[in-house]
Amino acid sequence: MPISSADLVARLKKGDLRAASRLMSRAESNDDETLSSLGAIYRAAGRAHIVGLTGVPGSGKSTLVSKLVETIRKDGRRVGVIAIDPSSPFSGGAILGDRIRMTNLVMDEGVFIRSMATRGSTGGLARSALTAVDILDTVGFDVIIIETVGVGQDEVEIAKASHSTLVVSAPGLGDDVQAIKAGILEIADIHVVSKCDRSDSNRTITDLKIMLAMGVNIAIKDRGGKPLWQVPVVGTSSETGEGIDTLIATLDRHRDVHRTTELGEERLRNIAEYRTFKTAEDLLRSQFYKSTNKRIQDVVEQIARRELDPFTASNDLLKKIAF
Amino acid sequence: MSLPIRVLLAKVGLDGHDRGVKVVARTLRDAGMDVIYTGLHRTPEEVVNAAVQEDVDILGVSLLSGAHMTICPKIMRLLKDKDAEDTIVVVGGVVPDEDVIPLRDMGVKELLLQDTTPKEIVARLEKLVQERGPR
Numbered sequence: 001m002p003i004s005s006a007d008l009v010a011r012l013k014k015g016d017l018r019a020a021s022r023l024m025s026r027a028e029s030n031d032d033e034t035l036s037s038l039g040a041i042y043r044a045a046g047r048a049h050i051v052g053l054t055g056v057p058g059s060g061k062s063t064l065v066s067k068l069v070e071t072i073r074k075d076g077r078r079v080g081v082i083a084i085d086p087s088s089p090f091s092g093g094a095i096l097g098d099r100i101r102m103t104n105l106v107m108d109e110g111v112f113i114r115s116m117a118t119r120g121s122t123g124g125l126a127r128s129a130l131t132a133v134d135i136l137d138t139v140g141f142d143v144i145i146i147e148t149v150g151v152g153q154d155e156v157e158i159a160k161a162s163h164s165t166l167v168v169s170a171p172g173l174g175d176d177v178q179a180i181k182a183g184i185l186e187i188a189d190i191h192v193v194s195k196c197d198r199s200d201s202n203r204t205i206t207d208l209k210i211m212l213a214m215g216v217n218i219a220i221k222d223r224g225g226k227p228l229w230q231v232p233v234v235g236t237s238s239e240t241g242e243g244i245d246t247l248i249a250t251l252d253r254h255r256d257v258h259r260t261t262e263l264g265e266e267r268l269r270n271i272a273e274y275r276t277f278k279t280a281e282d283l284l285r286s287q288f289y290k291s292t293n294k295r296i297q298d299v300v301e302q303i304a305r306r307e308l309d310p311f312t313a314s315n316d317l318l319k320k321i322a323f
Numbered sequence: 324m325s326l327p328i329r330v331l332l333a334k335v336g337l338d339g340h341d342r343g344v345k346v347v348a349r350t351l352r353d354a355g356m357d358v359i360y361t362g363l364h365r366t367p368e369e370v371v372n373a374a375v376q377e378d379v380d381i382l383g384v385s386l387l388s389g390a391h392m393t394i395c396p397k398i399m400r401l402l403k404d405k406d407a408e409d410t411i412v413v414v415g416g417v418v419p420d421e422d423v424i425p426l427r428d429m430g431v432k433e434l435l436l437q438d439t440t441p442k443e444i445v446a447r448l449e450k451l452v453q454e455r456g457p458r
Contacts, residue, residue, distance in 0.1 A: 002457055018407065024378060025378045088353070092355045093353060093354060094358065095352050095359075096359045099359060100362040103365070106365075112376055115377060119327075
């Protein structure tokens, strides 16, 4: 007989890491018992500093995470990591390989790493990533880093879900026009240029700084017009360790600005709004699949022959969802 | 929608050959499973820590070095210490016939040795998870 989720939550609140890892697995199913447990966990969470980390594939995200965690650990803070990799669009399976670059952390009791697959959700986040964050928060981790799947240019959900968003760029991946495009570069609270041991990294740092200076709102200001935060560009090298301390100090400063000013409240409200929409969307989607899957099969033939259109059909199907 | 089976594939000790385990990883992915690979030269402690944090259904240990009778008992003991006895342990690679029964006796649920086809590996892992039931 499997242990009840409520019992697991009780163990979680006492700091039991085994309960944490089991709850993360259960969180992926949508049954009522689990949902109510997740609610209890959400209400108990709220202390940790949640850091989102994103960037194009190959920009050095996982290696940077392992350096960051190693360095944050020196002052005793406990760090959780949620590492997300893509699922195959064909089989639904995934190879989760971020751990390979974090082997230095495995034996540290103050570090918890969980790998996740995107499993059909877009935006660079796995569906249950944020519940995993709540679980790590409740069990007592001080900093939680979400490493997104290596995203392209438009997967920006991480910024809606984290307290501080790091966008990692690597030298040699594009010119300054890439930098002024919309999307991923706009969501950064802190820009990181990785691989700074490379000679062309200065160029990337300069391009980013120019891009930021072109923006009208160079600094985020409070209601009285006082500047609260200016998006910095920090160069790091996971090879030499250069810039890692600066990056952590910058992250802590960003956290403090949010904890002590109106920016923080606004961000927390935005995160709450995003999560509520997202959760509702997930529930709706799974309900839709559950109750309409067979009926979709009935109409696809007609739609393929253009006797029926997807707009009318989905409207009808939505009306028939059984709750 | 049922959740994918989660598998941790591990290379433990002084064994530098991972072509096989990578083929298995790919096979399991194509069968719809979530596969976490540890990389080479891990210790039993590292592997068990990863298995606990990842809460995998299956821990697959790939061994071509002949060290299975040293490494497997350690892994089984560590899983017990960490309250993760319900992890299904399977061994793949090269194991002499006379070691098969001792390994099963210590709790290794399945041995997938060199002649096992990819299809058979998938089928046997799916069966093991099904037999275990929900947890």
